[in-house]
Structure formats: structure tokens, C-alpha cells
Amino acid sequence: MSQRAPLFASRGASERLRVGVLCSGSGSNLQALLDASQAPGCPFVVVVVVVNVEGAFAAERARAAGVPVSLVPHKGLARDVHEDAVAAALAGHDVDVVVLAGYMRVLTAGFVRRYPKKIINVHPALLPSFPGTHGARQALLHGCRVTGCTVHLVDDGVDTGPILLQAAVPILVDDDEAALQRRIQVEEHKLLPAAVRAYAEGRVVVVDGRVVVVDG
Numbered sequence: 001m002s003q004r005a006p007l008f009a010s011r012g013a014s015e016r017l018r019v020g021v022l023c024s025g026s027g028s029n030l031q032a033l034l035d036a037s038q039a040p041g042c043p044f045v046v047v048v049v050v051v052n053v054e055g056a057f058a059a060e061r062a063r064a065a066g067v068p069v070s071l072v073p074h075k076g077l078a079r080d081v082h083e084d085a086v087a088a089a090l091a092g093h094d095v096d097v098v099v100l101a102g103y104m105r106v107l108t109a110g111f112v113r114r115y116p117k118k119i120i121n122v123h124p125a126l127l128p129s130f131p132g133t134h135g136a137r138q139a140l141l142h143g144c145r146v147t148g149c150t151v152h153l154v155d156d157g158v159d160t161g162p163i164l165l166q167a168a169v170p171i172l173v174d175d176d177e178a179a180l181q182r183r184i185q186v187e188e189h190k191l192l193p194a195a196v197r198a199y200a201e202g203r204v205v206v207v208d209g210r211v212v213v214v215d216g
């Protein structure tokens with residue numbers, strides 16, 4: 001039988017997976033994580049939120065939940081200098097995993113190497129279709145009948161890392177980008193906490209070199 005190596009060894013009910021979240025915008029996916037983390041028995045906790053855009057509503061959501069916020073603006077900084085500052089903001093909080101929840105910056109290979117298989121992203125398309133920005137718009141432009149969202153581990157490509165979970169969203173005849181994006185987000189808000197929960201429970205495992213999520 002193949003060996004299953006969990007990416008994170010659950011430390012039991014008393015010690016939860018410590019999650020650092022990077023956001024650039026509204027933070028509705030952050031909110032989904034915060035809400036899920038408050039449910040009794042949730043195996044993860046959001047310990048810090050790093051925001052790179054001043055005024056991003058994600059920061060308000062974090063403060064309202066009592067989670068520390070670091071504002072680390074990228075404007076005017078070289079990419080590696082900015083990433084060093086982001087890593088420093090995370091470092092003080094002993095994070096086990098980093099979640100990109102609407103973080104609109106491509107991370108360098110150098111940053112990804114600091115957190116091997118420990119960065120999770122949510123993307124508004126069924127990868128490997130439509131990586132990059134405007135996933136919903138791309139699906140509409142291509143006349144897709146079905147699109148969706150993907151939660152995946154981050155590697156040093158753009159939206160290319162191992163897929164953890166996906167959910168399908170049908171495209172309706174009179175959909176515009178905003179309507180489709182809203183329906184995709186409804187699914188994202190379930191999928192992202194589910195993926196982080198699986199990670200926390202040691203159910204994200206490597207089998208024969210492939211990352212898979214096993215049932216709880």
C-alpha cells in the first residue's frame with residue numbers, strides 16, 4: 001500500500017493550525033475563514049492578517065474579529081523587499097500555513113520556498129483553465145457552460161500548484177461577470193474553509209508524489 005504523508009500533523013484538539021491570511025481587497029473569503037474558525041471544534045485559527053492595500057476592507061473584518069492586522073503596502077518597494085516585510089509580519093505569529101484570500105500579488109519563488117506546500121490560494125475558475133486574473137470573465141468569454149473555483153497549494157508558477165478542492169458553478173444564459181463572480185464566491189466561501197480544515201486535520205497528504213485530500 002502507498003505511504004500517505006500528511007503535510008501537517010494534527011496536534012489534537014487543544015492546538016489548532018495557526019493560519020496567516022494575506023489579503024488585498026474586500027476579504028469576503030477571510031470572513032468565511034473567520035466565521036468557520038469560531039465554530040466549536042474548528043481545528044484552525046486565524047492568527048494574523050497581512051494587507052498590502054491601504055483601506056482594504058479585509059483589515060476591518062480582521063479587527064472586528066479581534067485578529068491582529070499588519071498593513072504592509074507594496075507601493076514603491078522592490079518585490080523581494082516587500083515580501084521580506086510580509087514574511088516578517090507573519091514570523092511574529094508562528095504561522096503553520098499561509099492563505100492567500102484575494103491577495104492580488106504574484107509571489108516570487110523565493111517567498112514560496114519559505115513556506116513549502118504551506119501556502120493555500122483560492123482561485124475563481126476551475127484550474128488549470130483560466131489562471132491569472134479575471135477567471136469569471138475568461139469563462140464567459142470562452143462561452144463555458146460550467147466554471148467554478150479551485151483551492152490549491154501555491155508553487156512558483158501562477159495558479160499552477162497542486163489542486164486541493166474544486167467546486168463547479170453553472171454559467172447561466174444571462175450571466176454577466178458580476179453575477180457569475182458572486183455565485184462563484186458563494187462556493188469559495190465554503191471551499192476555502194473546507195480546505196483549511198482538511199489541512200489542519202492532516203487530511204492533505206502526499207501519495208506517490210501527488211497531493212490529495214482524503215475524506216475525514
Ligand code: GRF
Binds near residue numbers: 025027029030102
Ligand atoms: C476571490 O474571488 C478569489 O477567488 C480571488 O480574489 C477574490 C477575493 O475576494 N483570488 P475577497 O477579497 O475574498 O472578497
